[in-house]
Amino acid sequence: MAVIGSGPAGFYTAYRVMSKVQDAIVDMYEQLPVPYGLVRFGVAPDHPEVKNCEEKFEEVAESPRFNYVGNVKVGQDVAVKDMKPHYDAILFSYGASEDRRLHIPGEDLRGVFSAREFVGWYNGLPQFQGLDPNLADGDQAVVIGQGNVAIDVARILLSPFNALRHTDITEQALESLSRSRIESVKVVGRRGPLQAAFTAKEARELMNMPGVAFRAIDSGFYPLDIKKLPRIQRRIGEILLKGSKASLSDTEKSWALEFLLAPNAMNAGSDSNNLASVDFTRQEFSPGADNLAKNASVSATSETVTIPATLAFRSVGYKAAEIPGLAELGVHFDHKLGIIPNDPYGRIITPSAGPGDLAASHIPGLYCAGWVKRGPTGVIASTMDDAFTSGDVIATDWHSGVPFLNTEHGNNGSTGMGWDGVKDLVTAQGIRPLEWKDWKRIDAAERARGRNLGKEREKFGSVKEMLESLDS
Ligand SMILES: Cc1cc2nc3c(=O)[nH]c(=O)nc-3n(C[C@H](O)[C@H](O)[C@H](O)COP(=O)(O)OP(=O)(O)OC[C@H]3O[C@@H](n4cnc5c(N)ncnc54)[C@H](O)[C@@H]3O)c2cc1C
Structure with missing residues (x-):
């Protein structure tokens, strides 16, 4: 076979x-x-x-x-x-x-990336080693989509340097993240918290991250007696309503979940091709929809909400x-x-x-x-x-x-x-x-590079380097 x-x-x-x-x-x-x-x-x-x-x-x-x-x-x-x-x-x-696109104006501005590119970049995927995300241009980032990958992106952007430095994240990404000015990440979804796709484990991890505060969500999304919800939604609800260990008054770094917003345009600053803000159309639960149901549908209102950001990541699925x-x-x-x-x-x-x-x-x-x-x-x-x-x-x-x-x-x-x-x-x-034995040699070479840096491995960032390591 x-x-x-x-x-x-x-x-x-x-x-x-x-x-x-x-x-x-x-x-x-x-x-x-x-x-x-x-x-x-x-x-x-x-x-x-x-x-x-x-x-x-x-x-x-x-x-x-x-x-x-x-x-x-x-x-x-x-x-x-x-x-x-x-x-x-x-x-x-x-x-x-491949990744799914939003098909909205401004999606190709500098500062707009797919989560696939960004994740590939920090994980050493050869295709994206030249990405060079502009992490030092501003302090606000937006992630569009509310699955686990979106939460991963937010966590990596906000992680303290020491939480990453001994992992197998590439040195290039680590260096770039160490210069990052990002302080606030908004993770935006088209529907409400009960319809979001991330898991309790991912949400809890970000809530417990030292030095990162969570901006409270509107408790009105939840019924008064949260215990009535199915187990998974209840657990996520409890985590979101309880909030983060760090408080906004003690720290500069924060993250937020924004709900009922569908992106409709990415805007450049007046004199550049760099992202400056993202426009969203406010959504509302469709008439007759059960707001507590996982598959509740929404429809657009006439309200536009603009979120300033120099970085935006679309995390709306792979293909x-x-x-x-x-x-x-x-x-x-x-x-x-x-x-x-x-x-x-x-x-x-x-x-x-x-x-x-x-x-x-x-x-x-x-x-x-x-x-x-x-x-x-x-x-x-x-x-x-x-x-x-x-x-x-x-x-x-x-x-x-x-x-x-x-x-x-x-x-x-x-x-x-x-x-x-x-x-x-x-x-x-x-x-x-x-052959497999060739991979094992690449593996050993990556681990040796990592040891010198106090990490599990330092991945080769290109196919050329991987192949060259076999000849050295
Ligand atoms: C960003 C991200 C984070 C994730 N984190 C987690 C997590 O923390 N925990 C968890 O349980 N799951 C996680 N997942 C999900 C998990 O990675 C997937 O469920 C799983 O990898 C899917 O397996 P697959 O074999 O179908 O695809 P893949 O893992 O994508 O494997 C496909 C392979 O096919 C190769 N390939 C493609 N085209 C060709 C070709 N033409 N010829 C030869 N080879 C080819 C690719 O290079 C790749 O190696 C994550 C997913 C993503 C995207």
């Missing part, structure tokens, strides 16, 4: 298939030299415990039935149609590498993109949902007219898992559950003898060469594929 993408979805599915199909061999393709997807490049540097799943991934990778093919971008360095003859199954687990060449395998990427069409188990299916459309059928041998399967929501634990479902269905299909790739009836129709059948096509283009 070829697995495309080395994030949690790829690793957990590989693990499941290798445990349930005796002798199954997995080749895992990863576009970067380094593995683990958003565990390395998304999860916040001050949450190292979340990265413990890497130990499990490493265990999977140490199996003699597992081959890592790093630094090879499927769809660019090798076409999926050229991989097909050599595999029985292909699993697409390449995540969601998967189509890999070139999918259509040649009969896969029709769903651009609207940003997923590969699949049945509830992860079998890739032909286009369907919607649930219950029996005309949609499985394309033999093709499967998906993770964010490209169900959209960019959910944490590592839910991605694991979902990947196990995909792994189980691959094993069940294999054992029941349904057609896989290159077979009309039954299994074993491929050349069985796997990566050996693909390698020459890749190396002929001057691309240097990496």
Whole structure:
């Protein structure tokens, strides 16, 4: 089986298939030299415990039935149609590498970033090492969106230097944050606190951050007897209503949650192309909507609210993109949902007219898992559950003898060469594929760099540096 993408979805599915199909061999393709997807490049540097799943991934990778093919971008360095003859199954687990835009005027002003860029920047993602966010231009930042990623961005902007300096945040980001003038971060949502997507744990962490005060929210969003709310909303409500340990009178740094505001324009200062403020349209709960319901709807009022800010981050979701060449395998990427069409188990299916459309059928041998399967929501634990479902269905299909790739009836129709059948096509283009042992050397070099700085690791910020470290 070829697995495309080395994030949690790829690793957990590989693990499941290798445990349930005796002798199954997995080749895992990863576009970067380094593995683990958003565990390395998304999860916040001050949450190292979340990265413990890497130990499990490493265990999977140490199996003699597992081959890592790093630094090879499927769809660019090798076409999926050229991989097909050599595999029985292909699993697409390449995540969601784009971000959703707001489509409002001024979104490209200097000082406006996607959370994806900013998170990638502080986590060492090569693509965004040149970002250079203007953290020293002003003291107010706005984050648009109220999920956990938005809270991560606010926390990193407000964290005391010492809370980050021993983490694996890049030195470049640390240096830039040490010069940051940001004192106030407003995290803005279109609906109310009961509809926000962040979790209690993330909110509590920011409330407990030393030297950072929380601006109280309007208690009118909550019923008088908060105990009547479902457990999760009640816990979040209690945290928000209690507020922060630090008080506004004792500290300059603060954060706030702003509700019922939808962005409609980003404005530049009078003599520059730099962000100066963000305009929002005030929302109200739609007539008849249950304000306490998770899915309560809102509608626009005629009021505009302007929030001054020199930095704005849109954190309104990630989006998967189509890999070139999918259509040649009969896969029709769903651009609207940003997923590969699949049945509830992860079998890739032909286009369907919607649930219950029996005309949609499985394309033999093709499967998906993770964010490209169900959209960019959910944490590592839910991605694991979902990947196990995909792994189980691959094993069940294999054992029941349904057609896989290159077979009309039954299994074993491929050349069985796997990566050996693909390698020459890749190396002929001057691309240097990496094995697991190469990643382990990069890993060791990063840890050595980190030790000198009193950190767990100092990541290489470019593919060139990663590859050069293998030659030194
Ligand atoms: C900013 C952020 C913070 C998060 N923090 C947490 C957290 O604290 N706790 C938690 O539980 N969850 C967290 N999550 C969620 C978690 O990261 C995801 O649930 C999970 O990573 C999704 O797994 P995936 O394998 O589908 O995608 P990814 O992790 O994105 O992995 C996809 C992999 O595919 C590779 N790839 C892409 N295209 C190609 C190609 N053409 N060829 C080869 N390889 C390719 C990518 O480089 C990547 O390595 C966070 C998410 C984000 C965005």
